[in-house]
Amino acid sequence: MTAITAKQAGLVSCHVCGLVSRRPASGDGHCPRCHARLHLRKKDSLTRTWAFLVAAMICYLPANMLPVMKTVTLGRTQTDTILSGVYYLFSHGQWPLALIVFVASVLVPLGKVILLAFLLASVHGRWTGRMVIRTRVYRLVDFVGRWSMVDVYVVTVLAALVSLGNLATVTPQPGIVFFGAVVVLTMFAAMSFDPRLMWDAAESNAHE
Amino acid sequence: MSGMQGRWLACHDCDLLHRLVDIPEGAAARCRRCGSPLYVRHHRALEKALAFAMAALALFLVANLFPFLAFEFSGSTTQTTLISGVEQLWQEDFPMVALLVLFTAILVPGVQICILLYTLLPVHFGHLPRGTVWAFRATDAVSPWGMADVFILGVIVSAVKLADMARIIPGPALWALGGAVLLLAAAASVIDDQDLWGLVEADA
Numbered sequence: 001m002t003a004i005t006a007k008q009a010g011l012v013s014c015h016v017c018g019l020v021s022r023r024p025a026s027g028d029g030h031c032p033r034c035h036a037r038l039h040l041r042k043k044d045s046l047t048r049t050w051a052f053l054v055a056a057m058i059c060y061l062p063a064n065m066l067p068v069m070k071t072v073t074l075g076r077t078q079t080d081t082i083l084s085g086v087y088y089l090f091s092h093g094q095w096p097l098a099l100i101v102f103v104a105s106v107l108v109p110l111g112k113v114i115l116l117a118f119l120l121a122s123v124h125g126r127w128t129g130r131m132v133i134r135t136r137v138y139r140l141v142d143f144v145g146r147w148s149m150v151d152v153y154v155v156t157v158l159a160a161l162v163s164l165g166n167l168a169t170v171t172p173q174p175g176i177v178f179f180g181a182v183v184v185l186t187m188f189a190a191m192s193f194d195p196r197l198m199w200d201a202a203e204s205n206a207h208e
Numbered sequence: 209m210s211g212m213q214g215r216w217l218a219c220h221d222c223d224l225l226h227r228l229v230d231i232p233e234g235a236a237a238r239c240r241r242c243g244s245p246l247y248v249r250h251h252r253a254l255e256k257a258l259a260f261a262m263a264a265l266a267l268f269l270v271a272n273l274f275p276f277l278a279f280e281f282s283g284s285t286t287q288t289t290l291i292s293g294v295e296q297l298w299q300e301d302f303p304m305v306a307l308l309v310l311f312t313a314i315l316v317p318g319v320q321i322c323i324l325l326y327t328l329l330p331v332h333f334g335h336l337p338r339g340t341v342w343a344f345r346a347t348d349a350v351s352p353w354g355m356a357d358v359f360i361l362g363v364i365v366s367a368v369k370l371a372d373m374a375r376i377i378p379g380p381a382l383w384a385l386g387g388a389v390l391l392l393a394a395a396a397s398v399i400d401d402q403d404l405w406g407l408v409e410a411d412a
């Protein structure tokens with residue numbers, strides 16, 4: 001069984017339509033089928049992924065420390081952060097839902113940042129071990145990220161639904177902006193990372 | 209060189225070259241080195257996808273026109289539609305979050321359904337519509353941001369949080385949106401990207 005990559009064969013696969021075509025002698029060229037600009041690997045993958053990760057880390061603290069919403073019921077005011085929202089569900093016996101929200105809102109964003117940093121380090125260090133597992137880790141990170149958006153939607157729905165003037169009102173608070181930013185930035189980070197770089201790095205290491 | 213195009217596929221995640229081989233209907237091909245999914249094959253995939261997309265459009269319209277939750281507290285009732293949450297955020301001076309919700313929960317799913325119909329309906333009658341390439345490229349660019357399924361989880365969490373203080377009545381839009389999400393997922397799972405792009409290639 002001969003295993004050869006498109007890159008080694010002098011080919012490039014289109015990142016939009018997947019067509020495999022011959023790599024142009026100079027410049028990037030365009031895909032003959034969908035006309036998208038061809039890139040052998042995602043453009044500036046490592047730099048972009050690091051940039052999005054650092055930006056996400058900066059937003060992570062205010063996202064979790066600032067309140068994301070304020071509830072006023074019959075003159076009583078309560079502000080909630082992401083974590084206190086999870087605790088509310090838990091203390092009201094809704095622990096399956098509390099667990100889902102905790103995983104989606106707290107663990108997933110943090111886990112994404114840590115795992116992507118680890119994958120980036122594995123490219124920089126040209127590690128050769130656990131290639132399949134590292135590729136799977138990337139697919140997982142890329143797949144689960146969107147579920148973190150759930151708390152943004154909760155605040156949206158509550159604010160729209162609970163607007164009864166003095167009786168009961170829910171208003172969004174600045175924390176939700178940072179939280180939304182974390183979700184979007186980590187999604188961009190995952191999209192910018194090119195798992196093929198891990199395989200390239202391992203191959204170049206093996207050939208030395 | 210053109211003979212080689214289309215008969216080869218490089219793994220999206222590790223770049224290993226694979227020769228496209230016939231696989232049984234209902235099967236999925238995976239990369240032999242890293243295990244990432246390469247392509248799938250379904251019986252009459254495009255027709256199934258078209259049917260799913262048509263049903264999804266009907267339910268998506270219902271989801272946008274009817275309230276998805278009603279909230280009863282001390283004798284007053286408010287109800288909310290998909291778009292009213294976005295309006296509320298905008299009025300409360302959170303324009304970025306409002307646009308994020310508008311884009312991810314409403315626009316992207318709507319665009320995905322419309323593009324499927326715009327391309328697959330003419331294909332069903334034997335021709336490829338103008339701008340198919342651009343339509344497929346647009347789908348490719350926006351689809352990671354379609355989060356109507358996550359939105360439904362958000363609605364459920366909201367309903368549970370309010371259950372203590374008020375009566376929550378699920379509206380028709382909630383069921384419709386759930387149906388639209390499932391149908392869109394079904395459409396996406398039967399079609400393979402290579403089938404769609406193969407249409408473009410056959411037309412050229």
